[in-house]
Amino acid sequence: MVQTAVAFSPGHISGYFRRVEGSDPASTGSIGAGVVINEGVRSTVEPARETSVRVIHQGHAFAGSPPIEYALDRLGVAARVTTECRLPIGAGFGLSAAALLATLTAANELFALTLTAEEVAAYAHEAEVLHRTGLGDVAAIQAGGVVCRKGAGIHAEITRIYPEEPLYAISLGPLPTASVLSSPEAMARIAAAYPDRCPRDLADFCRLSRRFAESSGLIAAEVREVLQACDTAGVPASMTMLGNGVFACGNGAEAVLSRFGEVYRLCVARRGAYLIEMRP
Numbered sequence: 001m002v003q004t005a006v007a008f009s010p011g012h013i014s015g016y017f018r019r020v021e022g023s024d025p026a027s028t029g030s031i032g033a034g035v036v037i038n039e040g041v042r043s044t045v046e047p048a049r050e051t052s053v054r055v056i057h058q059g060h061a062f063a064g065s066p067p068i069e070y071a072l073d074r075l076g077v078a079a080r081v082t083t084e085c086r087l088p089i090g091a092g093f094g095l096s097a098a099a100l101l102a103t104l105t106a107a108n109e110l111f112a113l114t115l116t117a118e119e120v121a122a123y124a125h126e127a128e129v130l131h132r133t134g135l136g137d138v139a140a141i142q143a144g145g146v147v148c149r150k151g152a153g154i155h156a157e158i159t160r161i162y163p164e165e166p167l168y169a170i171s172l173g174p175l176p177t178a179s180v181l182s183s184p185e186a187m188a189r190i191a192a193a194y195p196d197r198c199p200r201d202l203a204d205f206c207r208l209s210r211r212f213a214e215s216s217g218l219i220a221a222e223v224r225e226v227l228q229a230c231d232t233a234g235v236p237a238s239m240t241m242l243g244n245g246v247f248a249c250g251n252g253a254e255a256v257l258s259r260f261g262e263v264y265r266l267c268v269a270r271r272g273a274y275l276i277e278m279r280p
């Protein structure tokens with residue numbers, strides 16, 4: 001009998017977004033653009049009498065993940081879950097969505113729930129919206145690419161391009177997503193800053209994101225310092241939404257960012273969440 005399922009989901013850097021308020025969680029979300037990245041969350045799921053989640057990040061473990069606990073409950077299963085990631089949590093890499101998609105993809109196989117990938121995404125999206133941990137990340141992560149979401153939710157029209165070039169990111173600390181999504185003032189500034197067009201390529205994505213970040217009023221002093229250094233070096237860069245982090249692309253990006261912290265070299269993911277293995 002199979003006892004363990006392991007799955008992976010890529011993360012997502014949101015560059016710009018506008019909240020869309022629907023009549024229920026399925027129709028609530030955001031429009032906007034972001035990049036699905038090859039780094040994300042690996043989740044190991046085993047059956048258990050009661051659900052528990054252990055989150056491992058760079059050798060440190062902590063317990064509990066309300067969105068995952070909620071989503072497993074919705075599926076009517078109980079499991080012992082371990083998530084692992086290399087990127088920092090709460091830093092705008094969409095890891096709550098990745099953790100949900102990896103966990104639910106594994107749980108779907110483990111418990112033979114026979115959900116389609118879209119149904120898995122629907123449960124993950126609902127958990128994100130209800131916990132205010134994300135709006136458009138799950139919709140984006142369903143497949144890879146530089147993503148432009150033209151409507152809210154997982155069934156919306158989404159265009160994707162797949163550039164080969166890497167992008168680079170650093171984190172200067174967390175910015176809890178719920179704190180921004182719960183602030184009417186921040187959400188009004190964000191709505192007014194929305195650029196209203198899709199990016200043509202990665203550099204265009206960086207520039208549109210930067211214009212949005214500037215008018216959104218979300219740029220903290222330490223993020224500002226990094227962005228200024230990128231400007232001086234002629235490197236297109238913006239802020240990871242929603243985190244105190246910076247992403248940048250093109251020649252020279254890695255060199256500039258390395259002056260401020262550990263640089264993550266990221267590639268544009270080619271696909272969404274997938275099962276890695278089932279083991280006895």
Ligand SMILES: Nc1ncnc2c1ncn2[C@@H]1O[C@H](COP(=O)(O)OP(=O)(O)OP(=O)(O)O)[C@@H](O)[C@H]1O
Nearest residue numbers: 065066083089090092093094095096099133177242
């Ligand atoms: N790797 C993970 N494993 C399990 N749960 C996670 C993980 N990452 C985030 N979560 C859950 O999501 C909550 C909030 O995360 P938050 O949305 O602030 O971070 P994020 O998704 O990494 O970043 P962002 O949404 O800003 O891109 C965490 O407190 C935790 O409950």
Ligand SMILES: CC(C)(CO)[C@@H](O)C(=O)[O-]
Nearest residue numbers: 014017030134135136137
């Ligand atoms: C709200 C958000 C910026 C949080 O990461 C993201 O989910 C998005 O772009 O909708």
